[in-house]
Structure formats: structure tokens, C-alpha cells
Amino acid sequence: xxxxxxxxxxxxxxxxxxLAWGFLPAxxxxxxxxxxxxxxxxxxxxxxxxxxxxxxxTRRWGQVRAAARNPQAIRILLCSSLCIAANWLIYIWAIGAxxxxxxxxxxxxxxxxxxxxxxxxxxxxxxxxQMIAVALAAIGVAVLAVGAAAGLWIxxxxxxxxxxxxxxxxxxxxxxxxxxxxxxxxxSPLAALYLWWQGAHSGLAFGSEPALSAFIALGGVxxxxxxxxxxxxxxxxxYSTLGLLQYLAPTIQFLLAVFAYGEKLTTxxxxxxxxxxxxxxxxxxxxxxxxxxxxxxxPA
Numbered sequence: 001x002x003x004x005x006x007x008x009x010x011x012x013x014x015x016x017x018x019l020a021w022g023f024l025p026a027x028x029x030x031x032x033x034x035x036x037x038x039x040x041x042x043x044x045x046x047x048x049x050x051x052x053x054x055x056x057x058t059r060r061w062g063q064v065r066a067a068a069r070n071p072q073a074i075r076i077l078l079c080s081s082l083c084i085a086a087n088w089l090i091y092i093w094a095i096g097a098x099x100x101x102x103x104x105x106x107x108x109x110x111x112x113x114x115x116x117x118x119x120x121x122x123x124x125x126x127x128x129x130q131m132i133a134v135a136l137a138a139i140g141v142a143v144l145a146v147g148a149a150a151g152l153w154i155x156x157x158x159x160x161x162x163x164x165x166x167x168x169x170x171x172x173x174x175x176x177x178x179x180x181x182x183x184x185x186x187x188s189p190l191a192a193l194y195l196w197w198q199g200a201h202s203g204l205a206f207g208s209e210p211a212l213s214a215f216i217a218l219g220g221v222x223x224x225x226x227x228x229x230x231x232x233x234x235x236x237x238x239y240s241t242l243g244l245l246q247y248l249a250p251t252i253q254f255l256l257a258v259f260a261y262g263e264k265l266t267t268x269x270x271x272x273x274x275x276x277x278x279x280x281x282x283x284x285x286x287x288x289x290x291x292x293x294x295x296x297x298x299p300a
Contacts, residue, residue: 006236007236007237009232009236010232010233010235010236010237011233011237011245013229013230013232013233013236014229014230014233014237014245015245015248016226016229017226017227017229017230017233018226018230018245018246018248018249019248019249019252020222020225020226020229021226021249022248022249022250022251022252022253022256023252023256024222024249024253025095025100025103025253025256025257025261026256026260027215027218027222028091028092028095028096029095029096029261030215031092031096031205031212031215031216032096033205033212034205034212034216035198035205036089036092036093036096037089037194037198038194038195038198038204038205038206038216039092039216039219040085040088040089040092040191041190041191041192041194041195041198042191042195042206042216042217042219043088043219043220043222043223044085044184044187044188044190044191045188045191045192045195045220046216046217046218046219046220046221046223047180047184047219047220047223047224048181048184048185048188048220049220050220050221050224051177051180051181051184051224052181054177054224054228055177055178055181058177060177060178063175063178064178064181064182067173067174067178067179067182068182070173070174072173073172073173073174073179073182074182074186076168076171076172076173077168077172077174077179077182077183077186078186079168080164080165080168080169080172080179080183081182081183081184081186081187083161083162083164083165083168084161084162084165084183085187086157086161087158087161087162087165090154090157090158090161091103091158094151094154094158098261098263099151099154099263100253100256100257100261100263101151101254101257101258101263101265101269102151102152102154102155102158103154103155103158103250103253103257104250104251104253104254104257105144105155105250105254105269105272105273105276106154106155106156106157106158106159106162106250107158107159107162107249107250107253108247108250108254108273108276108277108280109137109141109155109156109158109159109276110158110159110162110163110166110246111246111280111283112133112134112137112276112279112280112283113159113160113163114163114166114167115130115133115134115283116134117163117164117167121167127286127290128286129282129283129285129286129289130283130286132279132282133279133280133282133283133286134279135279136275136276136278136279136282137275137276137279139275140271140272140273140274140275140276140279141155141156141272143268143271143272143275144268144269144271144272146268147266147267147268147269147271147272176227176228176231176234177228177231180224180227180228233245247280247284254273
């Protein structure tokens with residue numbers, strides 16, 4: 001298949017991943033009466049089932065076993081699994097608590113936090129455009145903090161946990177499907193223990209009524225499908241192209257928060273979003289410029 005055809009497939013995979021993530025609040029709104037802890041635990045266990053089927057179909061159990069025997073991979077994946085579980089829990093709680101606006105801000109901040117982590121932890125050097133973008137984002141967060149935004153901690157926590165997850169997966173010596181499978185397997189004992197405890201004390205939402213149970217079980221697909229689409233897109237697209245697509249999901253979440261769920265958009269919110277959007281525009285333009293430069297090495 002030609003490079004252009006592969007790139008077109010990559011764009012479709014990327015659009016599928018980010019559209020799914022963008023409309024994720026609509027799915028979790030359907031589970032509004034379910035405890036966030038149960039949603040996360042059920043999400044883990046149903047993901048294990050789905051990923052086991054996918055690994056069997058693709059005949060990659062050998063790769064999973066090889067990764068599981070690598071102590072370094074297991075240590076990193078244990079940390080990344082805790083990061084993504086914390087991210088899911090905060091995200092699901094925030095949607096139920098009518099803080100979709102703050103979740104969108106968190107994922108707008110995420111690429112800029114990635115840049116900052118690259119500088120602090122990986123000793124990467126910032127371009128002028130990246131420095132301006134990070135500075136604008138910092139000013140935006142400061143404006144929101146001064147405006148006494150009660151949900152600012154949600155945005156920062158989501159950005160930090162997901163950026164840390166991405167950093168850990170970047171350095172983990174394991175492919176995407178195998179890594180996600182091991183992560184969910186590591187979380188599954190905790191998830192099963194929690195569901196047993198909740199079932200014994202206050203009862204589970206799963207099993208209480210057929211429609212709700214079906215939506216909860218769908219959490220496995222909702223979790224794994226976008227991540228696998230993203231991995232397929234990442235293999236086929238340039239880093240700069242993928243970087244531009246990532247803003248689709250928080251944009252959809254922002255529009256849902258304001259126009260579908262009627263969340264209040266304060267002056268501090270507007271100033272903060274304008275500064276961050278400006279920073280992201282500079283960041284994206286800088287990435288495209290460097291990607292097109294003939295003598296610049298592109299990220300793998």
C-alpha cells in the first residue's frame with residue numbers, strides 16, 4: 001500500500017479515536033447514577049475480556065508473556081496503570097459532577113504539560129514557539145486560579161495524570177496492545193476486590209437493570225477501541241499531524257459542556273481558554289514549521 005494511502009487510513013483512525021474521546025462525556029452521562037469507582041472497576045474488567053479476545057485473534061500472547069517477564073516493563077506499566085486509573089476516576093467523577101468544562105481544559109493543557117515534562121524530565125530544549133505556548137498556558141491557568149475557579153484542580157490533575165501516563169508509555173519497552181493488556185491485568189485484582197466489597201455492602205449497579213448493565217459492559221469497548229485506533233494512527237501519521245488531531249477531543253467536550261449541558265462559562269474561563277487556544281495555535285504552527293523543515297529530524 002502506498003504512503004499516501006497509509007496516511008489517509010491513519011487520518012481516519014485518528015479521527016475515530018479523537019471523536020470517540022470527544023463524545024465520551026455523553027456515554028458517562030448515561031451512567032450518572034453509578035458510583036465512579038464502580039464505573040472504573042467495571043471498565044477495567046470488561047477491558048480485560050475484550051483485550052484478551054483481541055490478543056488471541058492477533059496471536060500475540062507470546063509478546064504479552066515476553067513483556068510480562070521483563071521486570072523493567074512491569075515496573076513502568078504498574079506506574080502507568082495507576083496513572084490511567086486515577087485519570088479515569090477523576091474524569092468520570094467530574095462529568096457526573098457537571099465539570100465537563102474543566103475536563104476539556106485539562107486535555108487542552110495536556111500537550112503543553114507534555115512539553116514541560118520533556119524539558120524538566122527528559123532535558124529536551126524548547127523552541128521559541130514552544131516557550132511562548134507554555135507561557136500563555138501558564139498565564140491562562142493563573143487567571144483561572146485568581147478567578148476562584150473551584151474546578152481548576154480537576155483540569156490540572158487530568159493534565160498531569162495523562163501526561164505522566166504518556167511519558168511512562170513512551171519509555172516502556174512494550175508495544176501498545178501488549179502494554180494496554182498488561183496494564184488492565186495489573187489493575188484487575190484491585191477492580192475485582194473493590195466490586196466484591198461494594199457488592200457485599202451497598203450492592204452493584206451492574207445487574208440491577210438490563211439497559212444499565214449493558215451500558216456498563218460497553219465500558220470495555222469504550223476504553224480499548226479509541227486507544228487501539230490511536231495506536232494505529234500513530235504508526236501511519238507524522239507526529240505533527242497527530243498533534244493537530246488531538247485538539248479535536250477537548251474541543252468537542254468544550255462544546256458539549258457549554259451548549260449541551262449548560263455549564264456556566266465565566267469571564268475567567270473565557271480568558272483562560274483564549275490564552276490556551278492561542279498557545280496551542282502557536283505550538284501547532286511551530287510543530288508544522290519544524291516538520292516541513294528539510295534538515296530537521298522528525299520524531300519517530
